[in-house]
Amino acid sequence: AHVFMVRTSYFAKPYRRYLMQMYGAEVHPSPSDLTDFGRELLAKDPNHPGSLGIAISEAVKYAEEHGGKYVVGSVVNSDIMFKTIAGLEAKKQMEMIGEDPDYIIGVVGGGSNYAALAYPFLGDELRSGKVRRKYIASGSLEVPKMTKGVYKYDYPDTAKLLPKLKMYSIGSDFVPPPVYAGGLRYHGVAPTLSLLMNKGIVEARDYSQEESFKWAKLFSQIEGYVPAPETSHALPIIEEIVKEAKKSGEKKIILVSFSGHGLLDLGNYASVLFKE
Template structure:
């Protein structure tokens, strides 16, 4: 391993980047079932006013409050940008591979970036409790910590398949003070409905979102909802990743025009967008020819096989409808280990970029992903989360194309979290019992 960029707090950006004004076409608004546009007042029923303002903002840059900047710095931002020289050597490639390592953050993933921002704005408006969903548990862990930092109670509905696969994630959330329920649960009407249909229901992010929103709507204003991906304000907060990366690359003599590929995994889209959107800004301005690769599991192929249409963000239809690439809000994905990528749709902003072919989607099976994760761990020393290992798989395939010739492309990817709480999945791969989906 070789650290190639300085960890200097001056690198932390003072503003988040909002891609909405730069999109190649106008972002379709959220709508109600009757076709009417869902205005800010609809969103304010479950989100604090400032986050709703960010959700609909057309400002290209949004100031990061000083309190959040301080927490970013205390948590370890800027996160390391590392050149994967050992991986390059193993692949015998001419490519230069850099990864932004978000796994050094508290709770082990990039989710901390938006968790502290959302908790801060909720605290400012006097919110006492937040409800959320989580897949693999990275988002739930990050929000649980943020709630502890700001004195807000956290309730997490964790997809049942991951709740059973990853008990250490649940313990981490509870250590931070959160309540954690397997979803579908017996706590909500929505959860009880799905359990009655199937007592062994594996759950889905769509169902867990429905449970969290029902909880908020029945709280009579004492709770708000917090989301870990998909919506604009969430993606906005994550752009700290890409903005830092641009500065770190520049500090070692690599300009934005030198970057050939930017790669990230996609569930709802937050970690891919967090790295790529600041780079896509230059692509949309016509200043670069960078190729953007968004990676998903074959088991949940929302980008590669989903339809681009309006759909609910949750299984019970409690949210407004969003125009996005979707497999349908009733889709129940198989219980793959990459629980954070088991969402039926993707971010509306990312969907616009997919439609306009600014971003190229690819999909891999579980076995391909864990094979890449093991190779990366053996060369770079970091065990990637199963979600992040999707990006590693794509990077490996790209890099192998440059084993001959004189081209030396620069590949940048987001290693969005570590897999030290996901070793059960690696164990299944290593002992040959992993189900390939």
């Protein structure tokens, strides 16, 4: 397999690259010199940081030119559908402990992480005609596609090779700042999740890298488990919900999509939290 990894992440997250290589993948920093589109961008800026939109374009182009297949990992319905096994499992687990979540929260890069957990719960509620739970999706303040994006038809990749999707987007040409939550740097939101946001069924909130990382440190000390930089952006919501619950005196059950550990990202945490 050939993996086109956003250039910023390629160098800032070497252990993720090493892990993929251990599994047999060939990992290329994107933009790369393997495609015309990549070479064009590098000619304009040899230090181009890259973006997920660019990496998608290169992967599609490379597959097309070498008789391969492009494997999508988020955004589209076919991908989200299979991942909803996570939400189905969570429903069963909640039933086993006799609890029912009042809030379902998680981070959004392209949308599959949050949708995977939330959709089985939300589907039941939509079919019943009444939505009781609060669904909150969080993202990066540095890449505010959900809170400042436009709901429109836009390309899912920068080279405009793939069909347009109706989604919240800050533009397929957007080049994100080099924040460490690489998975949140995508310019758009899955069409189904965008529709739910547009109808006010799912609420969106954004948090800065600095604030999220502080919560990641606190979470690590309390739970003994280090969250991934992306996952950390869901943690500030917990504080906000708890504060509201304390004021009202109500018990609230919060279900969080804890999308990954941060053991491969300790260097990123150190550079922000410990200034190393």
